Amino acid sequence: MAEYVLLLYAEDGERDRWEEMPLWVEVTKSLQEAGVLVDNAALESPEAATTVRVRGGAAEATDGPFATTKEFLAGYYVLDCADLDEALRHAARLPLARYGAVEVRPVVAGWGGRG
Amino acid sequence: MTESPDAVVARVFRDERLAVLATLIRQVGDVQLAEDALQDAFAAAVEAWRRDGVPDRAGAWITVAARRRAIDRLRRDRSIAERAERLARLMRLEDGRPDAGAVDDDRLRLIFTCCHPALAMPARVALTLRMVGGLTTAEIARAFLVAEPTMGKRIVRAKRRIAEAGVGYRVPGRDELPERLRGVLRVVYLIFNEGYSAAEGDRLVRGELCGEAVRLGRLLAELLPGETEVWGLLALMLLHDARRPARVDADGHYVALHEQDRSLWDRDEIREGLAALARAKGPGEYRLQAAIAALHMAAPEPDWTLIARLYGTLGEISPAPVVEVNRAVAVGFADGPGAGLALLAPLLDEPVLERYQPLHAAHAELLRRAGDVDGAEGAYRRALEITGNEVERAELARRLQTLRG
Numbered sequence: 001m002a003e004y005v006l007l008l009y010a011e012d013g014e015r016d017r018w019e020e021m022p023l024w025v026e027v028t029k030s031l032q033e034a035g036v037l038v039d040n041a042a043l044e045s046p047e048a049a050t051t052v053r054v055r056g057g058a059a060e061a062t063d064g065p066f067a068t069t070k071e072f073l074a075g076y077y078v079l080d081c082a083d084l085d086e087a088l089r090h091a092a093r094l095p096l097a098r099y100g101a102v103e104v105r106p107v108v109a110g111w112g113g114r115g
Numbered sequence: 116m117t118e119s120p121d122a123v124v125a126r127v128f129r130d131e132r133l134a135v136l137a138t139l140i141r142q143v144g145d146v147q148l149a150e151d152a153l154q155d156a157f158a159a160a161v162e163a164w165r166r167d168g169v170p171d172r173a174g175a176w177i178t179v180a181a182r183r184r185a186i187d188r189l190r191r192d193r194s195i196a197e198r199a200e201r202l203a204r205l206m207r208l209e210d211g212r213p214d215a216g217a218v219d220d221d222r223l224r225l226i227f228t229c230c231h232p233a234l235a236m237p238a239r240v241a242l243t244l245r246m247v248g249g250l251t252t253a254e255i256a257r258a259f260l261v262a263e264p265t266m267g268k269r270i271v272r273a274k275r276r277i278a279e280a281g282v283g284y285r286v287p288g289r290d291e292l293p294e295r296l297r298g299v300l301r302v303v304y305l306i307f308n309e310g311y312s313a314a315e316g317d318r319l320v321r322g323e324l325c326g327e328a329v330r331l332g333r334l335l336a337e338l339l340p341g342e343t344e345v346w347g348l349l350a351l352m353l354l355h356d357a358r359r360p361a362r363v364d365a366d367g368h369y370v371a372l373h374e375q376d377r378s379l380w381d382r383d384e385i386r387e388g389l390a391a392l393a394r395a396k397g398p399g400e401y402r403l404q405a406a407i408a409a410l411h412m413a414a415p416e417p418d419w420t421l422i423a424r425l426y427g428t429l430g431e432i433s434p435a436p437v438v439e440v441n442r443a444v445a446v447g448f449a450d451g452p453g454a455g456l457a458l459l460a461p462l463l464d465e466p467v468l469e470r471y472q473p474l475h476a477a478h479a480e481l482l483r484r485a486g487d488v489d490g491a492e493g494a495y496r497r498a499l500e501i502t503g504n505e506v507e508r509a510e511l512a513r514r515l516q517t518l519r520g
Contacts, residue, residue: 002281083283084233085291106281109196 003038003107004087006077010100011070020095027093031079036090038078046072071100078107120164123173128157131174132249135181137221141284142208143185144201146228146246146274152188156181182208196278222247223286223338230299231282238273239302240309245270247334248327258324259309296339300348300401303331307352311359325356336391346395347402353388354408357381369506372411385412403429419449436468440477452485470501476511483518492518 031037046065053060065072074096081087084104091102118126132153139149156177170176182205189195189202208214229243241259244250250258256266276282287295310324332349339345361379364370392409395402407425410417426442439462447455459478468474479494495515502508 004281081281083285084231084281085283085285085287087281088233106279 001080001082002109004079004081004084005105005107006079006087006091006094007073007103007105008075008077008094008096008100009071009103010074010096011072023095027090027095031077031090036079036081036086038080040075040077042075043073074100118169120169121161123169124157124160124164127160127173127177129249131177133222133225133247135174135178136246137225138178138214139181139185140225140228141221142182142205142214143189144197144204144284145195146277147271148185148188148195149181150246150274152185153177153181155184155188159184220338222334224284226299226335226338227286227295228277228282228284230295230302231277232295232298233280233282234273234276236302236305238269238276239298240306241266241269242273243302243331244306244327247331250327254323258321260321296342296344299335300344303328303335304348304352304401306331307355311355322359325352325359328352329356336394340394343395343397344399344401346391347399347405350388350392350395350405351401351408353384353391354405354412357384357388358412368509373415380412398428398432400429400433403432419445423449436462436465436471437473440471440474443481444477447481447484452481455481456485472498472502472507475501476507479511479514483514488518 028037028040046068049065051062051064051066053062077090077094079087079090081090084106087104091097091104094102096102136149136153139153140146143149143152159180160173160177164170164173186202186205186209189198189205192198195201226243226247229246230239234242241255244255244258245252252267252270253263255270256263259266286292306324307328310321310326310328329349329352332345332352335342335345336349357380358372358375360381361375361377362370370376388405389409392402392405395405403425407422407429410422410425423442423445426438426445430438430442439458443455443458443462445455446458456478459474459481462468462474463478475494475498479491479498482494483491492515495511495518499508499511499515502511
């Protein structure tokens with residue numbers, strides 16, 4: 001088993017699709033029940049972002065996202081899957097995959113707080 | 116006469132490399148590690164067999180030797196991921212425990228892994244030739260006209276990507292199989308076409324790709340004998356390949372099928388191709404193309420009505436302008452040029468096909484046969500304007516010239 005992060009990218013104005021909420025709930029619940037879901041979250045829009053850099057020993061905070069792009073990170077899922085195929089299959093079930101894009105990235109084993 | 120130990124090593128390498136490698140990848144859990152261990156084992160075999168004689172079961176000897184080499188490498192290299200788990204798994208096999216994963220043929224696992232959609236198409240092609248076909252990096256580089264280091268990097272990156280992205284070493288389940296198999300067949304056909312469409316200068320080197328693709332097709336037919344399109348593709352490749360010696364004349368010009376010297380066709384390949392075609396049941400893209408090729412080859416004046424019908428079915432499964440144009444040509448022969456022209460009419464109104472050369476060439480040919488010399492002249496000129504290929508240009512110019520002859 002390996003962990004995968006599913007990074008959800010969508011264009012501005014496309015994240016408030018309330019009508020698809022039942023679909024999100026359904027997919028998330030099924031991932032939970034299958035014991036696949038490790039973590040997930042929806043993110044506030046990039047306007048709410050603050051970006052921090054430490055330069056010359058001093059922390060600088062700037063208003064806004066790290067990079068301004070047409071499609072932005074709207075949320076993520078962390079899943080525990082047997083292999084890439086399984087992660088891709090779950091990614092394709094997310095409603096956002098139909099209009100945005102889901103980037104699937106393996107998590108490096110042995111790092112991070114979860115151990 | 117007994118074989119020399121070196122000859123046995125060469126033979127075992129040729130006959131058993133794929134099966135041993137495919138199993139080893141599953142057991143050690145890494146493509147690169149398995150490949151390195153297998154190479155070590157063959158090197159060791161050369162020495163050991165010269166010294167002690169060739170063992171009875173040479174293939175099994177290689178398998179065990181390669182597994183031990185993999186264990187050595189795992190013990191030495193602390194940077195290998197999941198080292199302890201892998202070692203434990205291999206040690207269980209060393210203790211003579213049954214090999215739990217040996218349900219499906221490992222060769223199928225390897226094929227589906229090399230052709231995984233997570234890899235870019237050029238990487239799939241290179242990796243399949245390297246891992247399944249057993250070609251060297253140098254041979255693949257030569258066939259694809261790229262520098263050897265470039266090809267080497269492509270293959271290394273593909274192997275790393277399989278490990279890092281976590282591509283599973285498995286045969287797709289029933290629900291995924293049709294889609295994934297289509298992907299595998301596309302890789303094999305691409306390899307074939309790369310060799311088949313090679314220009315004169317590199318014809319010899321790249322022609323080997325046709326032979327390699329046919330070998331892959333035969334292997335797939337052996338491993339998945341119930342799949343229509345596997346047989347269809349094998350038939351299609353064999354029927355094309357059989358005509359390879361007749362496709363180019365002594366001056367290096369291409370010769371159209373109906374003008375080819377049929378005595379140059381490879382009879383064994385035709386026989387094998389027709390047998391493969393008979394094994395393909397039900398409709399399928401490759402099967403239909405193979406059936407059309409077989410009809411063209413059966414007689415200098417083929418059954419155009421049947422060919423037109425097959426193109427009709429093909430167009431329903433996978434609609435494409437080239438299929439429609441070919442259907443119109445076949446109908447033009449079966450029911451007269453007027454019927455063919457009627458089928459072309461909607462295509463000629465299609466703005467996206469304005470610069471599609473085969474459409475205008477076919478249009479010109481049908482107009483000529485219908486007796487419309489002016490119309491045919493216009494269409495030939497149109498086709499000539501947009502053709503990018505010298506051989507085609509010469510042929511179109513020749514036809515244009517004879518129009519008013």
